Each structure stands twice: as C-alpha cells, then as structure tokens.
Amino acid sequence: MTAALRLARQSAWVNFQEVAVNGFLLFAVVWQPLFVGVTTMYMLRHRADFDPMYVVVGTALSGIWSTLLFAGSGAISHERWTGTLELLAASPASFFVVIGGKLAGTTIFSLGSLVLAFGIGTVLFGYPVKIAEPGWLAVSLLLAVVALWATGMFFAPLAILWRTVGRFLLVLEYPVFALSGFLFPVLLLPNWIVPITNLLPPYWAAVAMHGAASGDLDLSGLLRAWFFLLLTGGVLLVIASRLFVEVLTRARRAGTLALS
Amino acid sequence: MxxxxxxxxxxxxxxxxxxxxxxxxxxxxxxxxxxxxxxxxxxxxxxxxxxxxxxxxxxxxxxxxxxxxxxxxxxxxxxxxxxxxxxxxxxxxxxxxxxxxxxxxxxxxxxxxxxxxxxxxxxxxxxxxxxxxxxxxxxxxxxxxxxxxxxxxxxxxxxxxxxxxxxxxxxxxxxxxxxxxxxxxxxxxxxxxxxxxxxxxxxxxxxxxxxxxxxxxxxxxxxxxxxxxxxxxxxxxxxxNVSDLSVVELEVFGIDASTVERLRALEFVDSVVVEQRELRQVLRIQTRIAERAVAPLIAAVAAGQVGRVAVREATLEDAYVRLVGRVE
Amino acid sequence: MRLFTVTAFYSFRALFRWLSPMPYLCFRALFPLAQLGFFALIGTYGGGQPLSFYLVGNAIGTATLTAFGVSQAVADERQQGTLSYLLAAPAPRVPIFFGRAALHVADGMINMIAALAIAVMVFGLRVPVDGIVGVVVAMLVATIAICGVGLLLGAVAYIVLDTAVLANFAMFIILLLSGANVPLAELPGVVAAIAQGIPLTRSVAAARLYVGGASFDAGIGLLLGDLALGAFQLARNTSPT
Missing domain, CATH: 3.40.50.300 (P-loop containing nucleotide triphosphate hydrolases)
Incomplete structure (x- = not known):
C-alpha cells in the first residue's frame, strides 16, 4: 500500500512538471474560468439575494471540471503519444496507480481555478469574501476534488476503448456545467433531467460546496451531499479499475499500445 | 557457445x-x-x-x-x-x-x-x-x-x-x-x-x-x-553456409533492371544485390566460381559501363542474403 | 476547452463527412445547445435581462466558432508555405480569400441557424415573421465579421502561439464584450469603448432589434458598421505586408 502511494505521488510529481507548461491546461485552469467568472458575475449580480461566493465556487468548479474532463480523457492517449505507454504497460507497476497518480497531479494543478475565482470576486469586483462555513467548505472541496478525479479516471480508459465515445466526451464541458448546478440551480432545468443530474459527481460537488460556502445547508444536508459525492465517485472508480484492466488486455491482444 | x-x-x-x-x-x-x-x-x-x-x-x-x-x-x-x-x-x-x-x-x-x-x-x-x-x-x-x-x-x-x-x-x-x-x-x-x-x-x-x-x-x-x-x-x-561462395563486386554506371535480370539468370550466379551509390551502383554477385566469373560478368554487363572490380570471401551479410534473398 | 472540442469536432467531421451525417448533426446541434442553454439559464437565474436577450445574444455568439476554422486554415497555409504563393499569384487576392472563406461562412451560418432553431424550439424564443430577414442578414454579417477576426488570428498566431488557444481566447473576449451576455452599459467605461471595436457587437444589437419587432431599416446602420469592421480586417489581412 505504501509502495503504491509512493508510486502515485511520484507519478503526480512527474505529471505536474509535464503539465505545468501545457498551454491547453493553462487555458482550462486560468483563462476559461476567468471568462466564465467575469461573465457570470455580471449576469448574476442583479439578484436580490446575490452572493459573490456562489459565482466564486461555481467558477472554480467549472475550471476543475474542464481540467479533469480534458486531462482524464487524454490521460492514456497522452502516454501513447509520448511513446511511454508501452513502457508503463510492460513495467511491473500498476497501470491504474500510475495514471491515477498522474491525474492527481493535474487535479492539484486545477485548484488554481479556485484561487483565480477568489481573485475575480475580491480583486476585479471588490466584493468581500464571506464564507459561511470555511471548515465544511474545505471538507467539501476535498471530497469534490476526489470525486471529480474519480470521474476523470473513468474517462481515461473509456476514451481509449471506444474512440467515438472519447470524442463525444470532449463535448461534455458545457452540458455538465449546466447539468450540475455550478452556476444556476438545476431546478431551472426541465424536470425530467433533474434525476440524471443526481447521478453525477459534479452535481454533488456543487451541492456540497455551494451549501458550505453559503451556509444554506446544515450538517445533515452536507453529510448527505458528501455521502453521495463519495458514492457516485466510488462507483465510477470501481468501474474505471475494471476498464483499466480491459484496456491493457485488449491492447495486448490487438497490439495497439504503440502509436500506429 | x-x-x-x-x-x-x-x-x-x-x-x-x-x-x-x-x-x-x-x-x-x-x-x-x-x-x-x-x-x-x-x-x-x-x-x-x-x-x-x-x-x-x-x-x-x-x-x-x-x-x-x-x-x-x-x-x-x-x-x-x-x-x-x-x-x-x-x-x-x-x-x-x-x-x-x-x-x-x-x-x-x-x-x-x-x-x-x-x-x-x-x-x-x-x-x-x-x-x-x-x-x-x-x-x-x-x-x-x-x-x-x-x-x-x-x-x-x-x-x-x-x-x-x-x-x-x-x-x-x-x-x-x-x-x-x-x-x-x-x-x-x-x-x-x-x-x-x-x-x-x-x-x-x-x-x-x-x-x-x-x-x-x-x-x-x-x-x-x-x-x-x-x-x-x-x-x-x-x-x-556460404563458404563455397565468393562475392564479385562490380561497380557499374547506370545499369537497368533487365541487365540485372540477365545476370541473375546466369548459370554460375547465385544471387545479385544492387546497391545504389549516388551516380553509380555496386553489384554484389554471389558465385561459386570466384575469379573465373569476372570476365563473363563484365561481358554480360555492357562493356564500358564497368568501373572498379573486386573479388572477396563471403561475409555474414552474404550468408544472410542467401537465406532471405534480399537486403534492405 | 472548446479548442479540444472543436479540434475533435473537425477531425470527427473530416472522418464522417460523407459516411454518416448523423454524428455530424449531433455534434452540430450539441455545441449550440450546450452553450446557449448554459448562458440562457444563468441569465434567467440572474434575472438581469429577459430570456430573449440571452437567447439572441448567444445564438449570434455562435458565429465565433467560425474563427476557429478560418484561423486554422490561415495558419495551416502559412505553415505549409502556400500563403506566399497565393499572395504572389496574379489573381486578385480578395476573391481568393472569399472563395476560401465561403465554406466557413456557410459553416457558421448553419451553426447559427441550429442555435436559433434550438432557441425557438427548446426555449420558446419568438421571432416575428417580419424580423426573419433581418435576423438572417445579421447572422451573415456576423459570420463575415468573424471571418475577418479569424484571418487576423491566423496571422498573429504564426508569431505568438497556438492558433486554437488564441481563437478560444478571442471567442471568450468577443462573447464577453459583444453584449451577447452582458449589456454594454454595465461594463466599465473603457471596456465599453473597446467593445465598440468588437466585430459582433452591432450584429448582436441588430438581431435583438429584429427579434423585438423592429423594421429592417432600424438595424441596417448597425449591420453596416460590423460589415465595415469585417471588411477592414479582411482588407488589412489580405494586403501585402
């Protein structure tokens, strides 16, 4: 176990250095949230009950989601592109742990969106930062990041096993922004969509983080959100671990690990 | 070993x-x-x-x-x-x-x-x-x-x-x-x-x-x-495997495919490999009759086209050519 | 990460263009639906403007997608070194570029029509019959104006960075400053002034007029303004340097 953790940590560090200069990722973490944050700040401030923290949290989530969606669905193909996929596959290390560690590195990088979102609220718009329950927000953020990381891990093998699905995955950016209640309540969506949103980790991430930041959710409500966050993320992670095995088995049968 | x-x-x-x-x-x-x-x-x-x-x-x-x-x-x-x-x-x-x-x-x-x-x-x-x-x-x-x-x-x-x-x-x-x-x-x-x-x-x-x-x-x-x-x-x-063979190397200028085919068809020729070197080609011809092959080979290639000629013993590469019939 | 989406989309389309139109159409509908839905619902939640404000703004806003195709085409030609041959050819330049841009203009139009159809069917936008011609003209002007931006980006990208990143950047700035989602009056003074230089601002405003029931003449001045901006960009980026 400790060896696996060590490997995951090293993988995270290696990936951190690799992505730190990636223009695309910088875009997902910085520029896009900047746009989303500024635009929605303008759009939502007319509300009587306007709370800038709502935009800050929603913007941060949008950045984290974009990063993990993109990095997750590209995690395995990136290794194929650099030619390291075969080396990873033929090493005794667990492929799941290696990719998991790398995606964790990217996830930490994506937290830059949160810092940025605070900056938009305080520096650009000059709002005071008022977090109702900072401790609970921290817990919510931690669990949200874990669950979103699990979602990214689910995308990684999916994008390799079914290429068409992989291409459609990349379009899931705005739809998930909308379906998960990052920047407006899901109750505005048609009724039949709402149950679908409850299956998504990003939805519970938004519930927990908005709830803790505004203080609208009491502890029992938060616990419920945390529970579903871990449940939905956990289910995806279990499926992901099976899919990872499938990726390698299939690749060894078909000979598709190398770039060709 | x-x-x-x-x-x-x-x-x-x-x-x-x-x-x-x-x-x-x-x-x-x-x-x-x-x-x-x-x-x-x-x-x-x-x-x-x-x-x-x-x-x-x-x-x-x-x-x-x-x-x-x-x-x-x-x-x-x-x-x-x-x-x-x-x-x-x-x-x-x-x-x-x-x-x-x-x-x-x-x-x-x-x-x-x-x-x-x-x-x-x-x-x-x-x-x-x-x-x-x-x-x-x-x-x-x-x-x-x-x-x-x-x-x-x-x-x-x-x-x-x-x-x-x-x-x-x-x-x-x-x-x-x-x-x-x-x-x-x-x-x-x-x-x-x-x-x-x-x-x-x-x-x-x-x-x-x-x-x-x-x-x-x-x-x-x-x-x-x-x-x-x-x-x-x-x-x-x-x-x-190729100890019975010698290799005749002929330097030629602008040889065409039909001439190479004609060489291959010669009774004493085992194989012919053409190596392109800028304006000239080097033909490596494996044969069992060593020096005695040189004169008929030069005759088979249009006279005047031939440059340097050498005869040497077969190497591993020649063994390989004999086995797979070609080199890349 | 629109750039990935769009890159994927283009490669996807290249792959399936003739084989099966269905995935292509799905993609085509999904883009505007997602973007339109997201901003329209935020707008509704914020309540600053009526729903139609956001629907029209973002439907015209989908024109920005055209910038990706155009800038990529220019960057590709520069990379392949064919641009100088094109420019040195005795044929007049502007028609060459228009010929090449026509495909992108058509593409952008389809995008916007899909977005507008979604706005009408899913979100219940009402476009008066008299306004249809005006809205279509506004769309056409918006696309041409964005083609100018695409050319500019293609040229700049060669010097600065990745075309796709730049196009994304431009798209965000345009969507923020063109009044698609935020009324220009709400922006700080300097920014609002810059917004007047954005080649979509007037098309968006004109389209809103037409949807609101104004006559064709009412928006013509605005549209000519954007057309002039677009033409200026086209001229500047097709003239020898």
Missing amino acids: LRDSVGAIELRDVRRLFRTTTGTLRRHAKEIVALDGLSLEVGEGELFGILGPNGAGKTTTIKVLTTLLIPTSGTASVLGLDVVRDAKEVRRKIGFVFGGERGLYYRLSGRDNLRYFAELYAVPPREIPPRVEELLELVGLRDRGDERVEGYSRGMKQRLHLARTLLHRPRVLFLDEPTIGLDPIGARELRRIVSQLHEGGATIVLTTHYLFEADELCDRIAVIDKGRVVALGTPDDLKA
Missing part, C-alpha cells in the same frame, strides 16, 4: 496474427501472419541476435517476450515464467529498449526520468539515487543528467533508454534495434556498453539490421523470415 544449459527464453510454436481493416466504405478484414510457428531457445547468459528483413517478425517476437503482445497460439516463457500467465513476474525480471527516441518524458531531466522509472520498477527508495548515478556514469550522461531530455541528441536518448532499462538489474534484456539511426560513433559506444553488460552475465536478445553488429556482438544468431526461423547458429556457423 552456451554458458549455461538452462533455457533463459523459450518460444514454442508461437503464432501471432494481426487483423487489419482496409477500405473506408466497405471494410475488408485482413489477417497478417506476423509469427508463423516460431520456436527458439536462448540460454542463460547468452547474447542472442535476431536478424531478418522488415516485417519478418523481429519486433513481434520481442513484444511477445516483453509481455506486450499475447501470442495467438503457442507458448513463450522467460526464466521459466509464462509471458501470459505470469506476466507481472516476467516484467520484474526483464528490461527492454525499443530503438528510437520516443518513450521518455521530454520535459524532465535525464536524471528525473531514471528516478521515475526506478519507482515504476519498485527499486527500493534508498537505492535509487546511487543506482541512477551509477547508470548515468555507465552510459556517459552524468554531466548532462540535469538537462531536459528534449535537448538530448538521438544517441543520448538511446543511451538513456539503455540506462532506464538497467535500473532494476534485469536478468534478461531485450534490445530491439538499439543502434538504429545513430551515427557511427554513437552506435559504437552503444555496442561497447552492450558487450560490457554481456560480460556482466546478462542474457541479451538483440535485433538488428546491421549484420556486422550481429557478427561482432552475438554468440548465436537466428535469421527469421516471414515469421519463421530460417537459420540458427553462431556467426561462424552461418558463414560456413
């Missing part, structure tokens, strides 16, 4: 098919036979060469043995471990280098690349730093170890790959065309390291396009073609 009777590597009747699809509108599935019942045995401590033309199945063989491909049928084992069933155990004990520059993290330094791969191979954390230094020294990259790999030359990258694969002290090494694309000095340096490893007792399987390289390094050589072994033995064994 077997150092040990224990088989380090065994391939038993291994077949490997690839399915490809062609056409966009109507898809045709096509099966390509990469390995067609290949059987081989490599002894422990042996430096074993695999030669063959492109598409002969060299790389496929290596990939089966490194657990990256599952054989369609047949069995393969390394150090007594089945490459399919015991894949994870096999991976701990082997190292491999696929020729070329890819497969490194370009944004990391050479040293960091080695450190990371040491983690992947579960080298105990305390042993990692000294091991990395030792290997950087071995491949002559110690001074450049802190530079990013993206700035390395091709030869440096290939040497780093070699260091990478030695981190966990593998007992069996697979080197798939390790000197491909290297300049002569870089290639010589790499060959020096390979023989050093061989002397250290490692079992090494080497594929190469360069016959002199195989001749210089290998204890035994298997020539494979179309997924099967067509010859097996020490370099001297293989050369003995």
